[in-house]
Amino acid sequence: MSRLSASAATGRRRKRAVRWLPIAPATLLLLLFLAGPIGYCVYIAFTDMRLTGSSAVDFVGFANFRRAFADPAFRNAVWLTLVFTVLSSLVGQNTLGLALAALMRRASRPVRTVTGALVITAWVLPEIVAAFLLYAFFRREGTLNAILDRLHLPAQNWLFTLPVLAVSFANVWRGTAFSMLIYSAALAEIPKDIEEAAEVDGASGARRFWHITLPMIRRSIGTNLMLNTLQTLSVFGLIWAMTRGGPGDRSQTLPVFMYDQAFLKSLIGYGTAVALLLLLVGSLFSVVYLRLMKVDV
Amino acid sequence: MRAGVDEGGADEGGRTRAGRSRRRTRQRLAADAALLALAAAFAVPLLWLLLASVDTQADLRVRVPGSATLDNFSAILTPDITFTPMLNSLLLCGSSTLLTVACAALAAYPLSRYRSRLARPYLLTILFTTCLPITAIMVPVYGLFVQVNLIDTMYGTALFLATSQLPFAIWLMKNFMDGVPITLEEAAWTDGASMPQTLVRVVLPLMGPGVTVVTIYTFIMLWGNFFVPFMLLLSPDRLPASVSIFTFFGNYGSVVYGQLAAFSILYSTPVLLMYVLIARRLGGGFALAGAVKG
Numbered sequence: 001m002s003r004l005s006a007s008a009a010t011g012r013r014r015k016r017a018v019r020w021l022p023i024a025p026a027t028l029l030l031l032l033f034l035a036g037p038i039g040y041c042v043y044i045a046f047t048d049m050r051l052t053g054s055s056a057v058d059f060v061g062f063a064n065f066r067r068a069f070a071d072p073a074f075r076n077a078v079w080l081t082l083v084f085t086v087l088s089s090l091v092g093q094n095t096l097g098l099a100l101a102a103l104m105r106r107a108s109r110p111v112r113t114v115t116g117a118l119v120i121t122a123w124v125l126p127e128i129v130a131a132f133l134l135y136a137f138f139r140r141e142g143t144l145n146a147i148l149d150r151l152h153l154p155a156q157n158w159l160f161t162l163p164v165l166a167v168s169f170a171n172v173w174r175g176t177a178f179s180m181l182i183y184s185a186a187l188a189e190i191p192k193d194i195e196e197a198a199e200v201d202g203a204s205g206a207r208r209f210w211h212i213t214l215p216m217i218r219r220s221i222g223t224n225l226m227l228n229t230l231q232t233l234s235v236f237g238l239i240w241a242m243t244r245g246g247p248g249d250r251s252q253t254l255p256v257f258m259y260d261q262a263f264l265k266s267l268i269g270y271g272t273a274v275a276l277l278l279l280l281v282g283s284l285f286s287v288v289y290l291r292l293m294k295v296d297v
Numbered sequence: 298m299r300a301g302v303d304e305g306g307a308d309e310g311g312r313t314r315a316g317r318s319r320r321r322t323r324q325r326l327a328a329d330a331a332l333l334a335l336a337a338a339f340a341v342p343l344l345w346l347l348l349a350s351v352d353t354q355a356d357l358r359v360r361v362p363g364s365a366t367l368d369n370f371s372a373i374l375t376p377d378i379t380f381t382p383m384l385n386s387l388l389l390c391g392s393s394t395l396l397t398v399a400c401a402a403l404a405a406y407p408l409s410r411y412r413s414r415l416a417r418p419y420l421l422t423i424l425f426t427t428c429l430p431i432t433a434i435m436v437p438v439y440g441l442f443v444q445v446n447l448i449d450t451m452y453g454t455a456l457f458l459a460t461s462q463l464p465f466a467i468w469l470m471k472n473f474m475d476g477v478p479i480t481l482e483e484a485a486w487t488d489g490a491s492m493p494q495t496l497v498r499v500v501l502p503l504m505g506p507g508v509t510v511v512t513i514y515t516f517i518m519l520w521g522n523f524f525v526p527f528m529l530l531l532s533p534d535r536l537p538a539s540v541s542i543f544t545f546f547g548n549y550g551s552v553v554y555g556q557l558a559a560f561s562i563l564y565s566t567p568v569l570l571m572y573v574l575i576a577r578r579l580g581g582g583f584a585l586a587g588a589v590k591g
Binding site for chain 2: 016019020022023025026027029030032033034036037038040041044049096099100103104106107108111112114115118119120121122124125126127128129132133134136137139141142143146173205226227230233234235236237241255258259262263268271272275276278279282283285286287289290
């Protein structure tokens with residue numbers, strides 16, 4: 001009797017295992033090409049691996065990290081990453097996206113459609129094309145200076161004088177559509193009668209927005225800030241194609257710094273340690289994001 | 298409060314309504330003006346792209362060409378500049394999209410249909426991975442690819458590209474699958490259909506729009522990806538358009554800008570058209586689900 005029930009239990013377990021079999025290919029790919037490299041990343045970060053030269057790889061403990069924190073070039077990269085993230089993601093994409101979404105609710109239909117189409121086109125364009133367009137826009141002989149000339153304002157070589165500002169603007173141009181879509185959806189969910197009630201009560205537009213609209217979409221704001229920041233942290237192609245991190249190292253954010261150290265200076269170990277730090281910051285943001293979303297899975 | 302408004306509307310409603318509608322009109326005009334100004338700012342770089350592509354003398358400024366020609370396009374329509382990179386892009390992104398969608402559909406099925414203690418942690422891990430900056434792991438991926446001889450191979454790069462989009466594709470696919478009622482499948486089960494049969498014949502056709510969205514979204518993301526092929530492919534004849542545009546035109550100085558613009562248009566058009574196909578289904582809710590990729 002007991003043997004019979006035991007074999008029934010094995011059978012059930014086997015059946016259950018077969019049911020979950022379809023998950024295997026995806027899991028295998030994720031383990032091989034995502035978990036594997038992350039594990040490898042942790043390993044290399046503690047070694048002195050180089051691209052060229054000696055094949056012997058030594059374990060060096062935290063030397064790469066100590067070196068990073070003492071390296072002015074690394075601190076420069078952290079600082080520029082912060083500036084780039086705050087300017088383009090927190091201030092630029094987020095605020096502009098919210099403004100666009102709020103204005104779109106009031107605007108007439110054709111204007112709304114045209115604006116939406118333009119903003120989204122900038123978003124769907126491949127990264128490298130966006131980089132070329134903004135490069136053309138900011139160059140000394142580019143469109144921005146042509147416009148400034150018309151207005152009798154001083155022109156300058158933006159990619160040389162203010163490279164971080166130029167790449168931040170490029171990121172705003174390219175990434176605002178995402179915030180706009182999120183905020184459009186969030187604003188559409190606010191019940192009409194709440195806004196109308198406040199309007200009847202005589203609250204001005206700005207006060208209505210500050211005291212009613214913003215609190216009601218605060219969760220979307222949180223999510224959007226998280227996702228924007230995560231995305232901005234990993235921007236490489238845009239900056240690389242526009243300035244290659246230069247002039248000098250003045251637009252060298254962490255991903256560019258990482259690439260530069262690992263491949264142009266051949267310090268794979270050191271570059272990977274920087275990558276690991278970037279990954280840690282990214283994971284931290286991801287966890288906060290998951291908590292914020294209170295995902296129901 | 299609402300009730301008060303409705304009652305009061307009887308005698309003074311006409312006046313306030315007229316006032317309110319006038320205010321509405323004023324607000325709409327102001328919003329229109331502000332939006333148009335912003336739209337113009339977004340349009341300028343795009344305008345340069347369009348005008349420069351039909352101008353053989355194009356420089357970096359927005360300028361209406363003396364006479365519009367298609368010379369730029371005919372100049373770049375050569376195997377070296379356009380056909381090979383576009384074909385490479387198609388092979389690379391097409392194969393990895395197929396792989397991603399197939400794996401995601403398979404994985405989503407048990408996640409959506411069966412209960413297990415492991416389903417929740419698995420999905421949370423997936424969601425967590427969608428947020429990770431893929432850029433950061435490219436250095437170790439390069440190292441690994443060198444060691445296992447996958448570097449500079451199309452299939453190796455396609456496998457990695459497919460994996461990089463997989464977490465988000467699984468997450469999307471699972472959510473779409475949750476929306477398909479289970480009753481039809483139960484009917485199929487009773488008729489003796491196996492699980493793969495049920496998935497292919499019943500579930501996937503029912504969630505056709507969802508599968509389309511996942512496929513096109515994945516393809517768009519991969520088509521624009523620059524960093525992964527930039528790192529993992531080395532031979533010039535294997536480079537996809539995203540990297541070849543950079544190597545052909547990246548040496549600033551002697552660039553023929555009109556041709557660069559023409560190539561950019563050819564390279565961007567497929568994804569813009571595809572986006573239009575799924576645009577209606579891509580609301581904020583979709584974006585909220587974590588459309589984050591570097």
